[in-house]
Amino acid sequence: MTTRTARAQAPAGYDPSQFPAFAVTVDIVILTMVQGELQVLLVRRGQAPFDGMWAVPGGFKLPTETLDQAAQRELVEETRVDAASLLTQFGAYGDPGRDPRMNVVTVAYLAVLRDVGTVVAGSDAAEAALVKVADVLDGSVELAFDHLRIVRDALARVRVELEVSGIATAFVGTTFTLAELRSVYEAVWGVHLDGANFRRSIVAEQGWVIPTGRHAQSGPAGGKPAELFRAGRAWKHGGPIRRPRRLTKGK
Amino acid sequence: MTTRTARAQAPAGYDPSQFPAFAVTVDIVILTMVQGELQVLLVRRGQAPFDGMWAVPGGFKLPTETLDQAAQRELVEETRVDAASLLTQFGAYGDPGRDPRMNVVTVAYLAVLRDVGTVVAGSDAAEAALVKVADVLDGSVELAFDHLRIVRDALARVRVELEVSGIATAFVGTTFTLAELRSVYEAVWGVHLDGANFRRSIVAEQGWVIPTGRHAQSGPAGGKPAELFRAGRAWKHGGPIRRPRRLTKGK
DNA sequence: CCCGGTTCTGGTCGATATGACGTGAACTTG
DNA sequence: CAAGTTCACGTCATATCGACCAGAACCGGG
Structure with a gap:
């Protein structure tokens, strides 16, 4: 098929009135x-x-x-x-x-x-x-x-x-337990995550979750009441993507 | 301003002949x-x-x-x-x-x-x-x-x-030294990378670079001739992005 | 031909991160 | 109060990362 309906080279020279409408x-x-x-x-x-x-x-x-x-x-x-x-x-x-x-x-x-x-x-x-x-x-x-x-x-x-942003907090409520947040990762990634290690990683990440002083109520099966967190604001970015980490860094 | 030029709710009910042309x-x-x-x-x-x-x-x-x-x-x-x-x-x-x-x-x-x-x-x-x-x-x-x-x-x-793909190889020739490849990272990221560590990381990455047997010639300043590599084919993907690594993994 | 200068390559080492797991705290129900 | 459950915290072995050193392999000049 022949191209160039509207001088397909643009924008360095085309007729604004002559282009395929979408x-x-x-x-x-x-x-x-x-x-x-x-x-x-x-x-x-x-x-x-x-x-x-x-x-x-x-x-x-x-x-x-x-x-x-x-x-x-x-x-x-x-x-x-x-x-x-x-x-x-x-x-x-x-x-x-x-x-x-x-x-x-x-x-x-x-x-x-x-x-x-x-x-x-x-x-x-x-x-x-x-x-x-x-x-x-x-x-x-x-x-x-x-x-x-x-x-x-x-x-x-x-x-x-x-992985790269705290977007997981958007799945849960304004306050949430780390178990709730963890279940988001498990559902989306289709894996099992260790609760203790998950806590360690999430808390280490800056600006993802912020502890409120309060605690949730125990579930129907009992258990120690979980700490309640709220979302940090580390997940509002505009453009495509970011995060230039390094592969291996020098001095 | 009022929206709804063409029933802006679509596609569950709109007139195909009535929409803004772009x-x-x-x-x-x-x-x-x-x-x-x-x-x-x-x-x-x-x-x-x-x-x-x-x-x-x-x-x-x-x-x-x-x-x-x-x-x-x-x-x-x-x-x-x-x-x-x-x-x-x-x-x-x-x-x-x-x-x-x-x-x-x-x-x-x-x-x-x-x-x-x-x-x-x-x-x-x-x-x-x-x-x-x-x-x-x-x-x-x-x-x-x-x-x-x-x-x-x-x-x-x-x-x-x-970082996530071997796209850096597209910047260099069909065969290249790791120093050339490293300079790509340094230019794009604006950092200095350690040559030895860079080599370790790149070679460990599967499918990014493949050693040819050959060696490049030394530069004008001398130096040990660098090994020549060619690009692996680990950087052709179609859609948006991939790479579900884990934050912390369980059993 | 030797020597200082340069680049590449392999290795070591300490700090940090990761995965696995154990234990006590705090709450449930019976 | 006993048994069961969930959470929080700590430990430990291993893997990875950044820094760095030393030898190998090349250059040029003396």
């Missing part, structure tokens, strides 16, 4: 934790294509807003939750034919929320539900468009995000 | 290393806006190609270099007014090349040049649009890429 959308992979299970908020489509199928919530970007603002707006519309800092852009998707009706490029965001369940009802979407991420990955729940790939990429992103 | 472009931050200096390939704009200013090369995405393919095509047009695996998408930019003429969302890619200098001449751009990244960051060279931000984000990305 719709730009933002899609938000909203992750939450329900009883140790990682879940994703999906909406059911009410029209073709992919009528009746589940999809990641999203919507058009407006010319008057930034991508971040568009994602923010969609998040609020979907969950009534207003928390700018936890939105992380992680990819753009524009394969031809990904939407059979028109040319769409979508910019995908990751949002991590606690207990989004109560808030789903307030959505203005026709139908919204929390679905186990595992069911999406193994194909039990089929997603519209290329949303399976998007969810997969979101999951990959949150996995590294857990 | 141009979608791909911009490529092409980094290379010239005598220990990190440089970026820029093109000079030949028209308004930002006439005469430097910009990151890029161009329109076509409806018939993927974003990766568009980036690939632009890279070839700009440098005649064909190497798919070293293109990494790292961000999307769509602030209103970033292009005063129309609504443009750009998807930014990072490309790392060796010795792009000889190849710049073959570009079909009006004027292309390698510019020190430092000069861009400190404002000595002003960039058009929001390209300064894009270059900054690209640099942040390549910094972490160096």
Whole structure:
């Protein structure tokens, strides 16, 4: 096929009136934790294509807003939750034919929320539900468009995000025990973590968790009451990624 | 301002004929290393806006190609270099007014090349040049649009890429000494690395470098001839990111 | 040809980080 | 109050990391 619909070399010389038109959308992979299970908020489509199928919530970007603002707006519309800092852009998707009706490029965001369940009802979407991420990955729940790939990429992103930032605290409440926080890591990474070592590592990390003086109540099985922490603010960054650690350092 | 030009809630109910039209472009931050200096390939704009200013090369995405393919095509047009695996998408930019003429969302890619200098001449751009990244960051060279931000984000990305992948080998030749490779890390991270420790770490990393039997010639100052390596293939990944290491592991 | 200068490469050593595990404290239920 | 559970803290062996040293292998000049 011949390219150059609009002098595909740009921007050093092109006709602004002559370019392929796209719709730009933002899609938000909203992750939450329900009883140790990682879940994703999906909406059911009410029209073709992919009528009746589940999809990641999203919507058009407006010319008057930034991508971040568009994602923010969609998040609020979907969950009534207003928390700018936890939105992380992680990819753009524009394969031809990904939407059979028109040319769409979508910019995908990751949002991590606690207990989004109560808030789903307030959505203005026709139908919204929390679905186990595992069911999406193994194909039990089929997603519209290329949303399976998007969810997969979101999951990959949150996995590294857990390690390099304190984003895990977004999964839990404003105060939480280290056992709760640990269960987030265990669910997302699919591993078992030693409680004592986990405590050592997390507390050593600067700005991730801050001890409140208070203690939680014991669970139904008893046990020593756990210390309550609140989130540090070491996980609000704007751009792509950071963390230039060293491979091996000299003098 | 009122939103909802096209029922901004989508995709659970919208009119496909009624949405804001955008141009979608791909911009490529092409980094290379010239005598220990990190440089970026820029093109000079030949028209308004930002006439005469430097910009990151890029161009329109076509409806018939993927974003990766568009980036690939632009890279070839700009440098005649064909190497798919070293293109990494790292961000999307769509602030209103970033292009005063129309609504443009750009998807930014990072490309790392060796010795792009000889190849710049073959570009079909009006004027292309390698510019020190430092000069861009400190404002000595002003960039058009929001390209300064894009270059900054690209640099942040390549910094972490160096650590988690063997991408550093893309900066050097097909065979290289560890001193050459080390100078890449030192330039990008802005630090001094101990040669002996660097060797230990790099060689321990699986699939990053592979020893050829051969040895390089000594430099003008003499010295023991360095062993020659070639790149392993541990740095071709598609999606966003990977690497779920653990914070602290249990049994 | 020897010698000082240079670079590469292998090794040592102490500090720190990590994984495994033990023990007492504090709370539950019966 | 006894038994069971969870949390908090400490210990210990091992692995990794940063600093550094010394020998090997090359250069140039005397």
